[in-house]
Amino acid sequence: MKANLRLFALTPESTLTQNIAKYLDVPLGGLARRKLSNTETVVEIQESVRGKDVYLIFSCFKDFNNSIMDLLMTVEAMKNASVTSVTIVIPSFPYARYDTVTRLDRCPIARLVADMLQSVDCDRVLTMDLHTPQVQGYFDVPVDNITAEPAFKQWIRELHLKNAVLVTPNPDGTKRVAHLASQTGMSIAIVHIGETDGRAAPPSTANSTISEEVEGGEGEEGDGEEEEDGDSEQGGFGKGGITLVGNVEGKDCIIYDDIADACVSLVRAASYLKSKGALRVFVMATHGLFTEEGLQLCNDSEIDEFVVTDTIDQTENLQCYPKLRTVDVAMIFSEAIRRVHNNEPLLHLFEL
Secondary structure: OHHHEEEEEOOOOOHHHHHHHHHHOOOEOOEEEEEOOOOOEEEEEOOOOOOOEEEEEOOOHHHHHHHHHHHHHHHHHHHHOOOOEEEEEEOOOOOOOOOOOOOOOOOOHHHHHHHHHHHOOOOEEEEEOOOOHHHHHHOOOOEEEEOOHHHHHHHHHHHOOOOEEEEEOOHHHHHHHHHHHHHHOOEEEEEEEOOOOOOOOOOOOOOOOEEEEOOOOOOOOOOOOOOOOOOOOOOOOOOOOEEEEOOOOOOEEEEEEEEEOOOHHHHHHHHHHHHOOOOEEEEEEEEEOOOHHHHHHHHOOOOOEEEEEOOOOOHHHHHHOOOEEEEOOHHHHHHHHHHHHOOOOOHHHHOO
């Protein structure tokens, strides 16, 4: 079966791409891109792919708007070269948080990305930890949404923590944290940070262990912008209240989220957990989109260690920010590609 498998990448130099090729024991195919003087791009496949099953790795997240045309042209070229199938491997799906219409002047960009990929007749999409599963519904072709949990579980085991709790930095991530907690035998806690428009956090209930600190106060004027799920580039340290559900006193806390960029909410949550008696605070996030300000904020915060996967290359950031660590998910992707190619179920990947 491996004889029919061909692996290509728009960023062959990335560590993730190189490791996927190594684990699969399949060389990267030749793919040339040339920029013309008028800024147009020419894509050339430098080997025969007739009758082959092609897996095309697309990890150009930080330059996505300029790279999407290269991807579409590459898939179209492969289809014209009579491939049997093209599977687009997107480690970090771009615009995944923009999956619904939150304002009348905004569109669900995730659906637009899905339509663009399907416009060139791709046969399958392989991605990791979509922000919301409904993005899969925008596609008419199969979408395999694998998880980084096996890599994070291994990292947690290496910490040898005796008394730890998994924390979700927003109520929407409770299902994600609860699933990982069931795999590791850890307890869970929930941190809720009030919206940036000044609304207070949910009221405490008699049946829950809740401690509350109001930093913004009811009635505070907002800036008119919505806070995106996870981090907010608009939010500040003085906006909204914080509510903690669960007990963290005397424990090591691991905050678990899918995306980290501006990191304001994550830093606020870490500081609040420390104020409630947490010994150490670690942060795990699948996709490290990181703004420069966000990385510096984390490095100067009470976060003890920040761990992300290599779905987005962190080579430069690792050299500048000592609290940052990465875990490798190339083995997970290579095993997923192997199983898809051999028509085997992917369920085993969730049980590692």
